[in-house]
Amino acid sequence: MKFCEQLGKYIEQLSCTAKELCELSGISPSTFSRYRSGERIPEIDTVAFDGLCNALEAVAREKGYGDMTRENIKRAFLDCEDIIPADRESMRQNFNTLISALDINIKRMCKEINYDVSTVFRIRNGTRKPADPERFVAAIADFTARELRTPTEISAVAQLVGCNENDIEDVSQRYEVICKWLFSDHARQSREIKSGGIEKFLDKLDEFDLNEYIKAIRFDEMKVPALPFQLPVSKSYFGIKEMMESELDFLKATVLSRSNEPVIMYSDMPMKEMADDPEFPKKWMFGMALMLKKGLHLCQIHNLDRSLEDMMLGLESWIPMYMTGQIAPYYLKNVQNNAFLHLLKVSGAAALSGEAVAGFHSEGRYYLTKSKKELGYYRKRANDLLSNACPLMEIYRSDREKDFSDFLTADSHRRGGRRSILSALPVYTMDNDLLDSILDRNGIDDRRGRDIKAYVSERKKRVESILETMTIEDEICCLSREEFETRPHALDLSGVFCASDVLYSYDDYSAHLKSTERYAQTHENYSLNMLSGRPSAICKY
Structure with missing residues (x-):
């Protein structure tokens, strides 16, 4: 049985609605719809997956199904043929990290290891599991160990897997280390490199003012x-x-x-x-x-x-x-x-x-x-x-505001879905009355206020245009009052080149968060993933 089939079975057995489960789990209606249709499968041990299990348990308890506990629900989902077990999920994430960090040519790799490119693509995005994971990992490790030979390349591998360069000078040594690393626990690796690698840099970037x-x-x-x-x-x-x-x-x-x-x-x-x-x-x-x-x-x-x-x-x-x-x-x-x-x-x-x-x-x-x-x-x-x-990058200052606006307009016509991990709520989901209130409370003068409103209005039009034929997925963090008060939270007005921040109150922030949830419910091609805590950086695709 597939995940979507098991989910449908629970909904039918409990006679509940998607709206009920969305409200209880915190999952947006568009994301939940994709779960039911089989377009998307939640990753295990995530906020979305745990929220869904908790929501089903709450409905079951209310309707007298005492044996339908969270543990039983989770176990049933984990038995689904398209759910990737924890160790296989770690392998998938590590494989994607290896490809990105070492800039590996996918087509060349697939030819060398005798795997179809489309199959590897589906393994990377989690829609397919390798029939023989050990054989797959061995082939990837063998290709990588032989492909990377220069001191710079060996240094990159050493940094990635967390070993000394001297330990992987030989091809066979590289093969063994990469094999072991691909099957290692991704979360543990993240904690180990947090003190001195990319995570440290992202933390510094997030803290930079x-x-x-x-x-x-x-x-x-x-x-x-x-x-x-x-x-x-x-x-x-x-x-x-x-x-x-x-x-x-x-x-x-x-x-x-x-x-x-x-x-x-x-x-x-x-x-x-x-x-x-x-x-x-x-x-x-x-x-x-x-x-x-x-x-x-x-x-x-x-x-x-x-x-x-x-x-x-x-x-x-x-x-x-x-x-x-x-x-x-x-x-x-x-x-x-x-x-x-x-x-x-x-x-x-x-x-x-x-x-x-x-x-x-x-x-x-x-x-x-x-x-x-x-x-x-x-x-x-x-x-x-x-x-x-x-x-290496285009840098826009206030004297190039029109150039930046032209770039955003041209980008809105590019084909393909968008996925963003945001450190601030998206301005295109904000109600106009709320925007007026925030500008008044911050003492923004009429001229600057008009510029900000025009920018937000234009941003909304661009996003609506994209959503007509393409998808947008935003990942945001829901902050508690305590988390919010540790650092002021400002409107995302980077495209209007504000000289100073326009700050939310916590009530403003909560109201904007609710309007973002409503936006997800009323726009079929817009999906929202809500996490707890503060993100470490902005990342847009």
């Missing part, structure tokens, strides 16, 4: 110094310590010059040694902040061929500065060679070039020059490198 950051480094009080800075026309630096000195000298020369030319920066040098220094990160951040304060535009070319640890360190440094909108991020598509390391930073006043052999970063050489002739050469080289790079 640009205003607090500006106050912490006193950015709003900074004055770009005009003191003379004595630096030879050219200078060479050797080793890690002098490399850090060369970076700071480049920043000083750039900040203290009269030039306002854009700055182009690229480096594939490892970051860990510099991050371990207690003083350098602070000085480097301060120098970067001064460049931004001066009004310089930065073109940063990122090297994505890094270990996970280096990637996280880089993101933690760059995300706050991206918030200023003065940095244009780029990346190079092709994987760089693994024999040499390079560094190139050019401004209107100085150029810094560095090189080292991979694995011997501490023995590198770095060259800083202010010579006009050499600056011309390095500027041309930096421009050539930039011409080979691709934009």
Whole structure:
């Protein structure tokens, strides 16, 4: 028996309605409808699955079915042929993580392991179970172990599975470790990496507040110094310590010059040694902040061929500065060679070039020059490198508000479903009267209020247009009063470029939450998943 059939059997036996079960379980009517039709199956041990079991038990108890306990209901659901057991679900989640983290080519992998692409796709989304899970995992591990051979790739595997790089130098070692990891408990892994991996970064990103950051480094009080800075026309630096000195000298020369030319920066040098220094990160951040304060535009070319640890360190440094909108991020598509390391930073006043052999970063050489002739050469080289790079992201500021609006309009016509994990309630589900009340309570002036209302109205139209032919699934967190009061909660007005937050009261928040639930009930193609607690980040698909 399938899950949808077992659910239908319970509904018929209890003579209850879908509306009753939705109200008791907290599951939206559209999601519940998909459960009944077999379009979707809830993951076990989730809020939705537990809520459904509790709701059925409550109805059964009310109607005198004393033997229909939560445990019996859950056991019946777990016996359904399309429900994936806990260990198989962990395998599925880990398999998806492996594909994403290591950027594995699905078609090539399927050809190598002799599995149909459509079958693997269904295994990934949970609509199908491997007939022989052990054989499937062995094939994936064997392919991955043989496919990943470079130091960077091996480092990525080590970071993912939580072992030392030296432990997986051999193909057979990689195979055994990956096999074991694919069948390991996903929730336990998440707890283990939370202290030092992606979860830590997401927590930091969620906690980041640009205003607090500006106050912490006193950015709003900074004055770009005009003191003379004595630096030879050219200078060479050797080793890690002098490399850090060369970076700071480049920043000083750039900040203290009269030039306002854009700055182009690229480096594939490892970051860990510099991050371990207690003083350098602070000085480097301060120098970067001064460049931004001066009004310089930065073109940063990122090297994505890094270990996970280096990637996280880089993101933690760059995300706050991206918030200023003065940095244009780029990346190079092709994987760089693994024999040499390079560094190139050019401004209107100085150029810094560095090189080292991979694995011997501490023995590198770095060259800083202010010579006009050499600056011309390095500027041309930096421009050539930039011409080979691709934009990493589009950053919209208030002066590009129309461009952002055009982007959203064009996106609303793209085919395909949308899924979002939101840290704020969606404004397109808000009643107009509630919006008016919130704007009045926050003391928003008439002009700004009109702009906000126009933005919300346009957002509603776009979403309604999408829902005519496509689906939208939002995942939100329902906050208790205690959780709400630990941090102010604001309207999601990122598209209207508000200079300050427009805050909810808890009553406002509760009213908006109810209107979001009503929106899900009245829009067939809109589904809502409600969780308890606060999400760690916004993620949209």
